[in-house]
Amino acid sequence: xxxxxxxxxxxxxxxxxxxxxxxxxxxxxxxxxxxxxxxxxxxxxxxxxxxxxxxxxxxxxxxxxxxxxxxxxxxxxxxxxxxxxxxxxxxxxxxxxxxxxxxxxxxxxxxxxxxxxxxxxxxxxxxxxxxxxxxxxxxxxxxxxxxxxxxxxxxxxxxxxxxxxxxxxxxxxxxxxxxxxxxxxxxxxxxxxxxxxxxxxxxxxxxxxxxxxxxxxxxxxxxxxxxxxxxxxxxxxxxxxxxxxxxxxxxxxxxxxxxxxxxxxxxxxxxxxxxxxxxxxxxxxxxxxxxxxxxxxxxxxxx
Numbered sequence: 001x002x003x004x005x006x007x008x009x010x011x012x013x014x015x016x017x018x019x020x021x022x023x024x025x026x027x028x029x030x031x032x033x034x035x036x037x038x039x040x041x042x043x044x045x046x047x048x049x050x051x052x053x054x055x056x057x058x059x060x061x062x063x064x065x066x067x068x069x070x071x072x073x074x075x076x077x078x079x080x081x082x083x084x085x086x087x088x089x090x091x092x093x094x095x096x097x098x099x100x101x102x103x104x105x106x107x108x109x110x111x112x113x114x115x116x117x118x119x120x121x122x123x124x125x126x127x128x129x130x131x132x133x134x135x136x137x138x139x140x141x142x143x144x145x146x147x148x149x150x151x152x153x154x155x156x157x158x159x160x161x162x163x164x165x166x167x168x169x170x171x172x173x174x175x176x177x178x179x180x181x182x183x184x185x186x187x188x189x190x191x192x193x194x195x196x197x198x199x200x201x202x203x204x205x206x207x208x209x210x211x212x213x214x215x216x217x218x219x220x221x222x223x224x225x226x227x228x229x230x231x232x233x234x235x236x237x238x239x240x241x242x243x244x245x246x247x248x249x250x251x252x253x254x255x256x257x258x259x260x261x262x263x264x265x266x267x268x269x270x271x272x273x274x275x276x277x278x279x280x281x282x283x284x285x286x287x288x289x290x291x292x293x294x295x296x297x298x299x300x301x302x303x
Contacts, residue, residue: 036282043067043271050267066272070239076276078228079235086149086231087213094209095202097154102163103190117164120157130222137223144226149219153212159205166201167194207285214281236273 042050046061054060070076105113128136134143142148171194179189195202217233224230 036278039271039274043268043275045268047268063268066268067276069269070236070272070276073235073239075227075230075235075238076232079230079232082146082229083214083232086146086216087210090150090153090213091206091209093150093154094156094159095206098156098160098163098205099195099198099202100190101155102160103167103194105160106164106167107186120155120160124157134222143223144229146229148223149213149216149231152219153216156209156212159208163198163201163205166198170201171197210284211281233277236277240270240273 038055041057041059042055043066044062044064045055045059046063049055049060104110105117107113127133137143137148137152142151175193176189179193184192215233216231217237220229220231220234224234
């Protein structure tokens with residue numbers, strides 16, 4: 001039966017309800033996507049046209065000045081290199097730590113799983129604070145060390161809970177018993193059966209960890225002073241602040257015209273910074289979307 005035939009057989013109230021749902025979903029999509037779209041077109045439009053409201057759906061008087069200023073700064077490439085290193089190495093370590101821990105804590109025969117899980121959950125509500133953390137990192141040599149972006153965040157308890165829930169609800173115990181009869185150990189079951197069946201949750205958790213590392217701003221701001229080890233977010237912040245300082249200070253010292261010119265293009269650079277910092281993740285997301293849609297529903301429906 002064709003879609004048109006099904007629509008004809010629906011009652012008027014069903015058609016009305018479907019129209020309302022489609023309209024609301026369309027509005028949600030527009031409200032969510034349009035700000036991102038506006039930032040992109042504003043980053044390549046004449047800032048004066050953006051300020052006057054002429055840029056709504058299409059760029060006006062296209063100018064690449066903002067991106068030229070951003071990518072002309074050599075620090076941007078150092079920041080990209082560092083962030084890519086921290087993100088991929090950190091995510092790999094996160095998965096190596098999270099998945100085995102979640103699997104072990106999901107086994108009902110593991111006697112100590114509840115006390116250990118309580119210990120993990122405790123860290124979600126209480127921490128030592130910034131100053132004790134700084135002193136600790138100083139004592140163990142993590143200040144101005146690239147490992148400060150990776151080792152302290154090796155495990156996220158929220159992601160651990162998600163992975164544990166997956167192992168508890170999505171892997172039947174009969175599968176484990178069959179593997180034990182065939183002579184498989186816990187470690188072999190985890191590597192050969194549990195992990196291959198966990199592609200969805202691995203993709204979801206990997207994306208969570210990757211976004212966490214990519215957006216990590218605070219670590220570089222507090223614990224790293226070496227410019228060669230700063231992540232992309234700190235570099236973009238410095239570029240943005242330097243251009244705003246030029247617009248408000250040096251740009252204005254030569255007269256009102258110079259200040260207005262500097263402020264105008266400082267806004268364009270601001271939009272460009274947003275695009276540069278988020279575009280890689282936006283490009284990556286479609287490749288993980290099919291796993292993400294399935295993984296975020298894990299544990300919500302059983303059976």
